[in-house]
Amino acid sequence: MSRIALVTGGTGGIGKAIVNTLVEDGMKVAFTYNSNTEESEEIEGRFGRDQTKAFKCDISNTDEIKKLVDDVSSAFGTVEVLVNNAGISKNRLVLRTSMEDWKRVMEVNLDGAFALTQAILPGMIKKRWGRIIFVSSVAGLMGNVGQASYASSKAALVGLAKTVAREVSSRSITCNVVAPGLINTTMTREIREEYMKRLMEIIPLKRLGTPEEVASLVSYLSGDTASYITGQVLVVDGGLSM
Amino acid sequence: MEEKVKEIIAEQLGLELEEIKLDSRFVEDLGADSLDLVDLVMKLEDEFEVSIDDEKASNLRTVKDALNFIEKLSRAV
Numbered sequence: 001m002s003r004i005a006l007v008t009g010g011t012g013g014i015g016k017a018i019v020n021t022l023v024e025d026g027m028k029v030a031f032t033y034n035s036n037t038e039e040s041e042e043i044e045g046r047f048g049r050d051q052t053k054a055f056k057c058d059i060s061n062t063d064e065i066k067k068l069v070d071d072v073s074s075a076f077g078t079v080e081v082l083v084n085n086a087g088i089s090k091n092r093l094v095l096r097t098s099m100e101d102w103k104r105v106m107e108v109n110l111d112g113a114f115a116l117t118q119a120i121l122p123g124m125i126k127k128r129w130g131r132i133i134f135v136s137s138v139a140g141l142m143g144n145v146g147q148a149s150y151a152s153s154k155a156a157l158v159g160l161a162k163t164v165a166r167e168v169s170s171r172s173i174t175c176n177v178v179a180p181g182l183i184n185t186t187m188t189r190e191i192r193e194e195y196m197k198r199l200m201e202i203i204p205l206k207r208l209g210t211p212e213e214v215a216s217l218v219s220y221l222s223g224d225t226a227s228y229i230t231g232q233v234l235v236v237d238g239g240l241s242m
Numbered sequence: 243m244e245e246k247v248k249e250i251i252a253e254q255l256g257l258e259l260e261e262i263k264l265d266s267r268f269v270e271d272l273g274a275d276s277l278d279l280v281d282l283v284m285k286l287e288d289e290f291e292v293s294i295d296d297e298k299a300s301n302l303r304t305v306k307d308a309l310n311f312i313e314k315l316s317r318a319v
């Protein structure tokens with residue numbers, strides 16, 4: 001029986017790679033998107049709708065989350081692998097960060113991940129099996145100039161993941177955090193060239209990571225063989241944060 | 243209502259209906275842990291359309307406690 005996965009933000013650079021990899025692993029993969037209908041249809045088209053299905057959902061809206069969980073469960077069944085990947089950043093120095101931007105980033109990156117995890121957990125508890133993965137960021141572990149809201153939201157996911165890991169461990173549900181460094185997606189394409197040069201100097205592997213390099217770790221953590229790993233933060237960053 | 247409550251408890255804890263007695267204690271007799279109890283309370287809330295606050299929920303020790311509590315709540319509406 002193929003496992004059922006739900007990936008948020010499946011239309012983004014990293015999300016798309018995660019969806020691909022989990023489908024290749026033989027899972028049925030539901031994924032969410034927020035605005036990118038074109039990309040979501042492209043992904044559905046590639047694998048067919050009985051293998052992967054797109055659901056439009058603004059993760060910061062609790063009504064939409066409730067509907068998402070109902071729709072996914074009627075389309076595929078109980079979610080066994082949840083990948084909380086959707087995320088945004090609004091980059092400003094602390095001195096220039098508005099309360100509005102701060103709240104929006106928290107709402108999407110943290111509140112959204114919390115609410116969805118809460119809604120998915122009862123099904124996993126009942127099944128006595130589950131894999132929950134939060135996509136955080138090395139910015140949440142190291143801090144990063146211009147990313148107070150983003151880094152705070154990503155650091156908070158670590159506390160959330162470790163708590164969830166403890167609360168549901170008795171049901172063979174594992175919960176881990178994947179923290180990517182600089183990955184080649186639209187999120188990093190905005191980085192100025194001179195700054196990028198400096199970054200290359202401090203990344204031991206001297207290059208950006210690929211979305212697939214993040215996805216392969218997510219794939220491993222969501223499989224049966226990762227059953228003794230829980231509450232961990234696993235970094236995929238070419239050595240940047242060591 | 244007693245039958246329905248027992249059914250839900252049996253289903254939730256993965257036990258046979260006959261094992262659920264009115265004086266069965268959730269933790270000691272039925273082997274429930276804290277997650278089971280939270281989950282059970284949520285199921286009972288959905289089924290009987292009542293809302294059980296956490297403090298009251300933690301006082302429910304036996305099947306009879308739960309039944310009495312739900313009867314009282316559903317009569318109130």
Ligand SMILES: NC(=O)c1ccc[n+]([C@@H]2O[C@H](COP(=O)([O-])OP(=O)(O)OC[C@H]3O[C@@H](n4cnc5c(N)ncnc54)[C@H](OP(=O)(O)O)[C@@H]3O)[C@@H](O)[C@H]2O)c1
Pocket residue numbers: 008009010011012013014015032033034035036037057058059060085086087088108135136137138179180181182183184185186187188
């Ligand atoms: N790229 C990096 O270098 C990097 C590094 C560390 C961590 N990360 C983390 O990795 C994750 C994926 O990043 P990415 O680079 O793939 O980002 P991305 O390409 O910008 O994609 C973001 C995804 O999140 C979705 N999304 C945005 N706002 C949403 C909302 N309110 N509700 C629901 N979904 C929403 C987007 O949907 P639409 O496209 O439909 O709008 C998109 O699918 C993020 O959590 C990010 O913080 C990325």
